Amino acid sequence: MALSGKLTKKLVENLGPGRHGDGGGLYLVVDPSGARRWIVRVTVKGQKNRKGAPLRTDFGLGGADVVTLHQARDRALEYRRMAKQGLNPRYNARQEIPTFEEISQQVHIERMPTWKNAKHGQQWINTLREYAFPKIGRMPVDSIGQPEVLMCLSPIWTEKHETARRLSQRIKTVLDVAKSKGFRSGENPVTAIKDARVLPSVKARPKHHDAMPWRDVPAFYSRLDSRSAIAAKALMFTILTASRTSEVLEMKWPEVDFEARLWTVPAERMKGGKAHRVPLTDETLRILEPLKAMKSEYVFEGQKRHSPLSNMSMLMLLRRMDANGFTVHGFRSSFRDWAAEAANAPREIAEAALAHQVGSDVERAYARSDLLERRRRLMTDWTDFVQDTGRGET
Known part of the structure; x- marks a missing residue:
């Protein structure tokens, strides 16, 4: 029983889907997914299956990515020896099973x-x-x-x-x-x-982010504007763009096109996995311009050089300002409520501003436009509203 056969290391790495014999009952099985594993087929001496025929059984020897060809042949040889002695490998083999x-x-x-x-x-x-x-x-x-x-x-x-x-x-x-x-x-x-259904059914509780009433946002924004901390500037920008916390904190300068007045969030940072273009208003550009002087990799730099603000920085600022338990994410809801109740914005425009996917897969396939210019007008109106403290308090 020499440790040799038909397969080679190169064949093991490159053979396509199917069962490939090495000889002596050893096979390399390649799944359609590309996963590769070893099996050995043995006939246990003196033992019969339920139909009275000789007991022929397949045993897994491990994946080809962790078990080499030589190791597979070695283990197959051990299994054949046991089977020849009338020992069922299922109960007698010393197989190295990982935890x-x-x-x-x-x-x-x-x-x-x-x-x-x-x-x-x-x-x-x-x-x-x-x-x-x-x-x-x-x-x-x-x-x-x-x-x-x-x-x-x-x-x-x-x-x-x-x-x-x-x-x-x-x-x-x-x-x-x-x-x-x-x-x-x-x-x-x-x-x-x-x-x-062994485990009990659990009714999912909808998770709501406590949102500041949209009428109160202008007065709060005015208070926020009086602060010079980076966290305050980041929160102002977040409110005006109706963006998610992570999208703003991980924002980098190459994403900003000042001439086109546009911020493009890469697909890998978006919840939906699709790049999102955010129109920038005069006010958002006013927030960004002074920050360029810091020459940081991140727009809103944290305590460490070339590192973003902590994801708790804006929430802690809200708490210091006694913002009644409101959350940063909640300002997206504030914007959405304002868009529906005050701006009478079409649903698809408001949802697109939040980077929400609307409609069925078929509808989204035909809706190739991101409605940028219409969203730009909506975000300009939102910025004008947020900056108008008098109107916000009425």
């Missing part, structure tokens, strides 16, 4: 290039680190079933339902990857729990 935490870390690393941003990727692994690793992190990934998954989900299912829902999705992903690498078999326990 749940090891597979999770590998998935995290492999998917780093696909994360929307570094923060998202860190949140992905942090959820597992906090709620899954303490309970199942050290367990071999092939020994995790419904009871183990429930140990992670049940304690937070009702109190932190959104977190639990995301946790279940991430556990499912890890177990799916483990199966694709040959370390697991059978149905994913997360899917089984969901299909059987």
Whole structure:
């Protein structure tokens, strides 16, 4: 039983979808997705299946990205020897199965290039680190079933339902990857729990961001304008553009076209994954112009050089100004209410200003314009309103 066969390292890396034999019952299985794993087919001496025929069984030896061709041949040889002696490899093989935490870390690393941003990727692994690793992190990934998954989900299912829902999705992903690498078999326990409705139904509570009434915004803006701190300037800009906090804080100078009076937020920073053009008014340009002198990479620089403001900076400013529990994100709602109640703006214009997607997939496919010029007029009216303290207090 020499450790040689038909496959080579180059073939293992480049063969297309299908089952490719190396000889001696060893196969490289390439899925349509490109995932590659090893299996070995053996016939256990003296043992019969349910139909009375010789017991012929396939065993996973691991993914080709972690198990080399030589290692696969070595393990296949071990399985054949056991089968020849009448020992079922399923119960007698010493297979090196990684732990749940090891597979999770590998998935995290492999998917780093696909994360929307570094923060998202860190949140992905942090959820597992906090709620899954303490309970199942050290367990071999092939020994995790419904009871183990429930140990992670049940304690937070009702109190932190959104977190639990995301946790279940991430556990499912890890177990799916483990199966694709040959370390697991059978149905994913997360899917089984969901299909059987083992966990109670939880009615999602709509999350509202406390918004300042739009009539009060001009008076607040006037108070804000008297402050010189960068956080105040960032909040003023956020209010006038009806933008999200992260979009403003991570704003960089190349995104601003002063001549075209336009700020273009890159797709990777947008919640919808699509670049968003924001028209700039005289007032927003007045806020930006003095900041160029700082020559920072970020428009609204934080305490560290070439680093953005903290994502808590504007919220803390609101608290210092006794803004009655209002949130930064809530000013988007203030703008939306003003657009509907005071400006009588068409729905599609107001929603486009907020970078919201409106209509069905078909409708969005035909609506190729971002309505920039119409939005520019609306944002100019909003700026005029915000700066008019007298009108805002009526």
